[in-house]
Amino acid sequence: MACRLFKWADLAQKCTLAVIFVALWGIAFTLFGEDVGPQSDTVMLCTLFIGAKIFGYLVSLLKCPPILGQMFFGILLQNVGYFNLSPPFKQFAAILRQLALINIMLPAGLNLNADVLKSNGIIVILLAIVPALIEVLIMAGLALLLHIKLVWAILMGLILAAVSPSVIFPCLFHLEDNGYGLNKGVNTLVVASSTLNDIVSIAVFVAHLSIIFSKDGSNSELWRGPVGFIIGFIFGIIWGILARLIPDKSDNFVVILRTLLIGIGSVLVCMASDALGFSSAGVLGCIVSAFVASQGWRREGWIGDKNPVKYNFMILWKFFEPISFGLIGVGVKFHLLHGLAILYLLGFSLIALIGRIISTYAIVYFKDFSGKEKIFFALSAIPKATVQAALGPAALDKATTEDEEKNAMNVLVLSVLSIIITAPIGAWLILTFGPKLLPRKANEQNELQGGDDDIS
Template sequence: MYTTESKSEYLEDENFQTSTNPQSLIDPNSIAHGETKTVLSDTEETKPQRKEKTYSSCPLRGVLNVIITNGVILIMIWCLTWSILGSEALPGGNLFGLLIIFYSAIIGGKFLELIRIPLVPPLPPLLGMLLAGFMIRNVPFISKHIHVDSTLSSVIRNIALTVILIRAGLGLDPQALKHLKEVCFRLAAGPCLIEASAAAVFSHFIMKFPWQWAFLLGFVLGAVSPAVVVPSMLLLQENGYGIKKGIPTLLMAASSMDDILAITGFNTCLSIVFSTGSIVHNILYSIRNVCVSLLAGTVLGFFLRYFPSEDQEELSLKRGFLVLTMCVSAVLGSQRIGLLGSGGLCTLVLSFIAGTKWSQEKMKVQKIITNVWDIFQPLLFGLVGAEVSVSSLESNTVGISVATVSLALCVRMFTTYLLMCFAGFSFKEKIFIACAWMPKATVQAVLGPLALETARISAPHLESYSKDVMTVAFLAILITAPNGALLIGILGPKMLTRHYDTSEIKKLQLSTLEHN
């Protein structure tokens, strides 16, 4: 009896302990109370420790942490390169020069993005990349230790050209082109051809260029830059400006066609300039190259429409890899066998034909190509800036180059305004389209150095003309890219009608994403 009662009292007392507040457990005569008190005090002591672990953090966060992390990544990339290739990663080596130009261009682009002027749209980052390469070349102490072999530089720029052409080919939307019909073709072809012809005339009489070089320079200047136009149009479209008449879609679609025409014309002139023989022979030679390009691009494009098949895994990755490797091989291989310009047209045809069959998967492939472009863009503009040396420029070269670019640009804008007449646009909209059709960047960054590299390899006696072409291309980017971006951002909200139907804006944004 005593044992049973004592056990029941112990159980009742234990139940009482678990249900009472810790502050009421103060009886020192009870062992059970003491044990409970010890357990509760332990838990109370451990709570602050857990709290400290939860809220303890690295002392450096935010921008400073990002800078230190990226700096360590840069150092480790250099250490890895040096441990594998040795002197190539040291000052004066090619890979050291590429790393410095690459990271300097990225920093220049980021720095330009940080510059915010009230009521003024942001400047394109490619301008900062171009200036970074220009400073590396023209600062005496730095230029002594930064060197990139001309052959390696040419290969990188050709790969960048290939990526641009792939994006242009994939960006051509057959439905949008069919919907816009004549206006899109008029806007893409007219200003490009007229500006190329006007630049040829001005460069022949002002810069004393032969007619072959004059038209080659004209097609270098004739292309508009999607890298400036497309982001600016997307921003206006998101805010509802000009979407009722499809002005942003029109400009984005026509920019790709404009580049295709300019690059094709440049390649034709390049083959004429650096080939021997009569004019008739050169024309027939160019026609043969075009036919070979169209045939090869069509065959490879139809091949990529069905291989790999849609039941395979990692479909978009395989398609992106095949497009890149085939197109880079076409561009570099055509130069190797002497078919100048054939690879570029083959790339455009291949990517366009293949993209028409991929439907929704096309956007995933475009994203892969965009990621590749993010790598080659700073290299391209950094290397282009590094090609321009102030010390080698003649006193009057800059002045006559600026005059040629300015006069050709005026002809282009006036032509654009005239061609947009009778297309259903108001006076303000035609002025806006004419101003938005002036930025130049990506195509000029590729084609200008390409003429210089070709002259160095096959015709050193023509290197002086090619250097002038390079200078004009550099100045065209420097003048038109920032001014064009500013004009689009400032004039767009003032001259375009704003449409507030959000459902239609979303629908147009989806179609634009498919296009780009």
């Protein structure tokens, strides 16, 4: 029984990552002394990484997604009062979260199937926009019942509009590695629609936020959303073409150089777009550059499972996964959840989510998918976390009056509730029912691995 629960190969990998982090902390302590002591920000982040990795592994023994354990460990650290980073390290944690998002978006972009996108472009657009719009309208309409002003009711709907690539994509990669979702390009459609959904949701949320806090009524920031979209798309095409041209495929270091080129370019566009105030440009530029580059590499035989750049980023994800979900967890603060309004917000958000699930199913209902595949599309619309964790506090940061603070707190609490409810449940539903809902297609990676494997 013990052998079944504790496979040395799996346990050894986790131990290796933990030892590497402890060794890095030892080097930092040697160099900086008390600045990296037990109560330092550095040790807090190391504790988050190692603890999240351990909790993820323990949860996987119960046949549950490891990300649930990673997320709940972050929640635990935050709500026992241990995790309290100083301002410089808060910024560093935000950078880590962004790097984790980049790291999961790149394999998604590299894995997109151009043929599937060409034949299902309209479905991608509809899946990205219509369910989100339905959810926003339902949430905003219900919020008006609490006598919340219309502009704030709409903002409350918009905070729910984006699904979480950091939750959905690792789940899809796990299913894909075991041959699920490959036959009709289901994974490609979910990745493409989720990405577009995030881009549009972020742009609209930021634009609407500028309307609420515009003091002169000029709404001068509204142009940033569409301009950011254009910038990200153009950058992605240019950088993707560049990654197709250099280095030459005969170069002995072609794999590592392509990995560095596409990775550093993605970090550049994400960091620069945030610094310049074009938030929507980063994610789009990242995934477009990966997609454009991969279409050129396909001619060299780098297709799907045979793309070594994709697997380089999947290896990096071993490090970024516990950081990503641990940081999502530390964004959940239970002291914000109080009062009867919490029950209303929870109920309203669940009703809005049901509307999103039904509308997603309706969009694919008349397409050439099996009934089970249509249900899977609906399940993939559930998880929220990344955008909610990033944008949830945005309104509260700008609030200056008591009325603004009260409304902004509703937005923040709603974002916290959406993470607590949808991220773990959505991940569990996708990973548990994915193999039952999607047909299996054997691939080389699965044959080599000899069956299922967890994503931790």
